[in-house]
Amino acid sequence: MTCEEKTMKSERIYEGKIVNLRIDTVELPDKKYSKREIVEHPGAVGIIPITEDGSIILVEQYRKPVEKKLIEIPAGKIEINEEPKETAIRELIEETGYKAGKMEYILEFYTSPGFTNEKIYLFLATELEYVEENPGEDEYIQVKKIPIEKLVDMIDKGEIIDSKTIISIYFAMKYLKAK
Amino acid sequence: MTCEEKTMKSERIYEGKIVNLRIDTVELPDKKYSKREIVEHPGAVGIIPITEDGSIILVEQYRKPVEKKLIEIPAGKIEINEEPKETAIRELIEETGYKAGKMEYILEFYTSPGFTNEKIYLFLATELEYVEENPGEDEYIQVKKIPIEKLVDMIDKGEIIDSKTIISIYFAMKYLKAK
Numbered sequence: 279m280t281c282e283e284k285t286m287k288s289e290r291i292y293e294g295k296i297v298n299l300r301i302d303t304v305e306l307p308d309k310k311y312s313k314r315e316i317v318e319h320p321g322a323v324g325i326i327p328i329t330e331d332g333s334i335i336l337v338e339q340y341r342k343p344v345e346k347k348l349i350e351i352p353a354g355k356i357e358i359n360e361e362p363k364e365t366a367i368r369e370l371i372e373e374t375g376y377k378a379g380k381m382e383y384i385l386e387f388y389t390s391p392g393f394t395n396e397k398i399y400l401f402l403a404t405e406l407e408y409v410e411e412n413p414g415e416d417e418y419i420q421v422k423k424i425p426i427e428k429l430v431d432m433i434d435k436g437e438i439i440d441s442k443t444i445i446s447i448y449f450a451m452k453y454l455k456a457k
Numbered sequence: 458m459t460c461e462e463k464t465m466k467s468e469r470i471y472e473g474k475i476v477n478l479r480i481d482t483v484e485l486p487d488k489k490y491s492k493r494e495i496v497e498h499p500g501a502v503g504i505i506p507i508t509e510d511g512s513i514i515l516v517e518q519y520r521k522p523v524e525k526k527l528i529e530i531p532a533g534k535i536e537i538n539e540e541p542k543e544t545a546i547r548e549l550i551e552e553t554g555y556k557a558g559k560m561e562y563i564l565e566f567y568t569s570p571g572f573t574n575e576k577i578y579l580f581l582a583t584e585l586e587y588v589e590e591n592p593g594e595d596e597y598i599q600v601k602k603i604p605i606e607k608l609v610d611m612i613d614k615g616e617i618i619d620s621k622t623i624i625s626i627y628f629a630m631k632y633l634k635a636k
Contacts, residue, residue: 283521292470292478294494297572299471299478304521307597314521315473317496319572341570342462342483342493348570387618389569391520391527393476393498396569398620418486439566441577441620448627 286311296320296355297394319396323365324353324442326384326450327376327403334429334450335374335406336443338420349422349432350440353398362399370403371410374421379405384449389441398442402453426450465490475499475534476573498575502544503532503621505563505629506555506582513608513629514553514585515622517599528601528611529619532577541578549582550589553600558584563628568620577621581632605629 283304291299298318303311327335338349354369356362366381386399424432429447432438438447462483470478477497482490506514517528533548535541545560565578603611608626611617617626 282519282524294480295492297478297494297496299476299496301473302521313474315476316522317476317478317573322571340461341567342481343495343572343574344567344570344576345461346570348567350570353571385612385615385618385623387620387623388520388523388527389620390573390575391523391525391529391619392501392532393522393575394496394569394573395522396572397523433564436564439564440570441566441568441624444564444566444624445620445627448624448631452627 283312283314315393317394317396319394320358321356321362321397321399322353323356323362323369323399323401324351324446325366325370325378325381325401325403326351326446327370327374327378327406328426328450328453329406329423331425332454333423333425334447335376336422336424337373338422339418348440349438350443351446353442356399363401366399366401366403373419375408375410376403376406377409378403379407387445400442400446400449402449426454462491462493494572496573496575498573499537500535500541500576500578501532502535502541502548502578502580503530503625504545504549504557504560504580504582505530505625506549506553506557506585507605507629507632508585508602510604511633512602512604513626514555515601515603516552517601518597527619528617529622530625532621535578542580545578545580545582552598554587554589555582555585556588557582558586566624579621579625579628581628605633 285302287303289301302314341348352373356365382402384400384402389396466482468480481493531552535544561581563579563581568575
């Protein structure tokens with residue numbers, strides 16, 4: 279049996295810049311109570327910028343939560359009153375300096391639905407044009423262009439370890455084969 | 458330039474059953490300060506149980522943070538003093554009733570490194586044997602066996618929307634093609 283969990287009580291622990299934390303007390307179908315720790319997130323977009331010659335434009339940046347530099351697809355939080363597609367267009371230019379002639383929605387997913395409602399909307403960016411000499415307000419991002427076959431290797435070697443980026447590389451592989 | 462972020466102050470907001478929340482004040486390379494909201498997570502495993510006939514064993518359960526029933530690969534939090542592989546063996550039996558003759562580590566990734574250190578270790582489970590009539594302590598999980606080609610369709614249709622499950626299906630597709 280799969281059942282919903284009715285909220286009996288909801289306690290807000292923290293409201294932040296990017297995430298909020300709340301604890302819900304839920305009633306299970308057997309009438310027992312349980313607690314759910316829930317991290318609220320406004321949602322984000324990820325962009326797969328594919329070049330004519332079959333490479334992906336990626337960014338490398340330091341990620342404090344994991345204390346590591348990671349290679350990821352360009353991505354960003356959805357701002358208030360922003361449509362995911364607008365976020366995708368904005369973030370791609372800000373982070374990489376590239377403008378997409380075509381920006382297509384492909385799929386969406388939850389990053390870790392056991393404790394957070396964060397959803398990522400993935401977009402495919404093609405017909406890329408370099409428009410910005412100094413991308414981003416954030417100078418701590420490095421832009422990289424890497425061929426898709428090399429990226430598949432980098433997943434196998436543990437050099438790409440970000441979930442949205444792994445999904446994007448597998449998707450791009452499938453997309454390029456179908457072309 | 459990609460640089461590390463030095464922790465100047467660290468404030469613990471919440472310590473929970475599954476996650477903790479802390480706010481770090483970091484010093485950027487230009488000496489400016491910034492805040493980082495960080496959700497600490499003990500890490501988890503995900504298991505890709507592939508049957509002889511090319512299906513994956515999945516579980517469907519209600520996920521409070523997203524208020525939806527989701528279809529996911531079997532998965533679970535790593536307990537204290539547990540090796541990821543032990544977690545994988547334990548969780549597979551608990552959630553699905555299947556025991557794996559072979560449980561191989563394949564890769565690991567961060568679910569959302571912008572705000573959490575949660576890492577998932579993925580394992581491939583083969584030589585499956587059904588050993589448990591009443592899987593799990595958790596009666597609210599439904600076990601499903603779905604052919605891999607159908608799962609690829611389900612991603613495209615938005616019926617599979619969990620990141621670790623999408624990665625697993627793409628990986629399984631690649632694995633079965635290479636066999």
